[in-house]
Amino acid sequence: KQEVTQIPAALSVPEGENLVLNCSFTDSAIYNLQWFRQDPGKGLTSLLLIQSSQREQTSGRLNASLDKSSGRSTLYIAASQPGDSATYLCAVSRRTSGSRLTFGEGTQLTVNP
Amino acid sequence: GAGVSQSPSNKVTEKGKDVELRCDPISGHTALYWYRQSLGQGLEFLIYFQGNSAPDKSGLPSDRFSAERTGGSVSTLTIQRTQQEDSAVYLCASSLRQGARNSPLHFGNGTRLTVT
Numbered sequence: 001k002q003e004v005t006q007i008p009a010a011l012s013v014p015e016g017e018n019l020v021l022n023c024s025f026t027d028s029a030i031y032n033l034q035w036f037r038q039d040p041g042k043g044l045t046s047l048l049l050i051q052s053s054q055r056e057q058t059s060g061r062l063n064a065s066l067d068k069s070s071g072r073s074t075l076y077i078a079a080s081q082p083g084d085s086a087t088y089l090c091a092v093s094r095r096t097s098g099s100r101l102t103f104g105e106g107t108q109l110t111v112n113p
Numbered sequence: 114g115a116g117v118s119q120s121p122s123n124k125v126t127e128k129g130k131d132v133e134l135r136c137d138p139i140s141g142h143t144a145l146y147w148y149r150q151s152l153g154q155g156l157e158f159l160i161y162f163q164g165n166s167a168p169d170k171s172g173l174p175s176d177r178f179s180a181e182r183t184g185g186s187v188s189t190l191t192i193q194r195t196q197q198e199d200s201a202v203y204l205c206a207s208s209l210r211q212g213a214r215n216s217p218l219h220f221g222n223g224t225r226l227t228v229t
Contacts, residue, residue: 034218043223044218100169101158105155
């Protein structure tokens with residue numbers, strides 16, 4: 001059974017810092033990995049999707065890497081801003097499970113002005 | 114150009130009553146998923162649809178839960194004889210096609226269900 005773990009559970013940083021969120025998964029036979037952002041009382045917003053054959057994806061100040069063999073992914077946020085405050089979730093899918101996602105518990109990020 | 118739409122946004126119901134939650138996916142998305150998010154827990158998969166069929170219902174917690182999708186579009190999640198442990202946020206998501214390696218999921222804002 002696939003298990004996804006995110007570390008740390010919560011993170012508080014001053015504005016402007018570069019930071020790294022970590023995600024690990026137990027079964028390396030993944031199809032893709034997605035990073036999401038969730039604001040309080042809202043649904044999830046897809047940030048980045050890395051296919052199993054890829055090593056990283058970038059979007060603006062966000063960079064996500066994937067090391068399938070070791071079961072790890074990192075989300076790097078450059079020059080953090082108060083508007084980045086949210087819960088960040090990573091999720092993995094397997095083709096044999098219909099691309100349903102298995103989610104981690106999330107990292108709650110607070111960026112202080 | 115709307116995203117995934119869910120209704121109602123909030124629902125308070127008495128224990129034992131039935132509830133229906135609705136999801137309108139993004140137009141043209143053939144895959145539709147229901148997840149549940151409980152306080153202090155992660156997102157829990159419930160069911161997914163490819164078109165109008167549900168190849169995987171394994172996440173439905175009991176036979177009180179059922180879902181259908183019509184016309185390859187709107188989906189309804191029904192909970193019969195609600196219990197307090199059913200209280201959660203129910204999230205719907207859609208993607209362009211199931212099984213596509215590069216097809217991200219797009220989520221609605223969810224329905225917050227409270228069973229009193």
